[in-house]
Amino acid sequence: MNNMDLQKLTAKAGEMALRNIWGENAYKINMMILKLDRNNCAACTRLAKYYKLKNNITKAKNMYLKALHIDPNNRGAINNLSDIERDQKESDAVDQIKTTRELLKEGQSAIQKGKYNLAAKLFSRAYTIEPLLTHAFSLANAYKQMEKYDSIEELYQKLIDENTVQTDIKTINNEFKSLRLSEECLAK
Incomplete structure (x- = not known):
């Protein structure tokens, strides 16, 4: 491959990023870019996002660090590393809470402060x-605030699949009706 191929790959990768396409094809293109240009900071940050979306936080962090090694002032890498660190601290703090009562209290407080994640x-x-329905409904509401409609749908499906009591299924359908309607409106 030559410089012209690198330019084409870079243009394609940039276009995919703008269109929010982060699948396997984007991964392969960005890996090819790095093979041709080890110091391509943009390819590093795009790969980091790919890994982050795949929930491979270690690889995402390493790619952001590589981007910072190439360009110490890369705001995207700096901000994303900060987000990863904050997210890890939050997860550690949540793991320290032992009772559902305290978890729910802290969850309501987080909702009121706009800390939906x-x-x-x-x-x-x-x-x-x-695993009580009220806890699931609170979780679904947090997902709604973050506009994570796929997560609402997954939770809804899980609840429907796991419950055989008709009154529970009716309650689930009633509670999720407005959440799922919001998703349908956005899809149109």
Whole structure:
């Protein structure tokens, strides 16, 4: 491959990033870019985002660090590393809370402060410890605040699949109706 190929790959990778395409094809293109140009900072940050979306935080962090090694002033890498660090601290703090009562209290406080990601972590942990419908509904509400409609749908499906009591299914459908309608409106 030559310089012209590198330019084409870089243009394609940039276009995919602008269109919010982060799948395997984007991964392969950015890896090819790095093979041709080890110091391509943009390819590093795009790969970091790919890894982050795949929940491979270690690789994402390493790619952001590589981007910073290439360009110590890269704001995207600096901000994303900061976000990863904050997210890890939040997760560690959530893991320290042992009772569902405290998790729910902290979750409600996080919702009121607009810290929806933290609220989702707290409610998710509460639901894991004590899988009650009220905890699931709190979690779904946090997802709604973050506009994570896919997560709402996954939770809804899980609840429907796991519950056989008709009154529970009716309650689930009633509670999720407005959350799921919001998703349908956005899809149109």
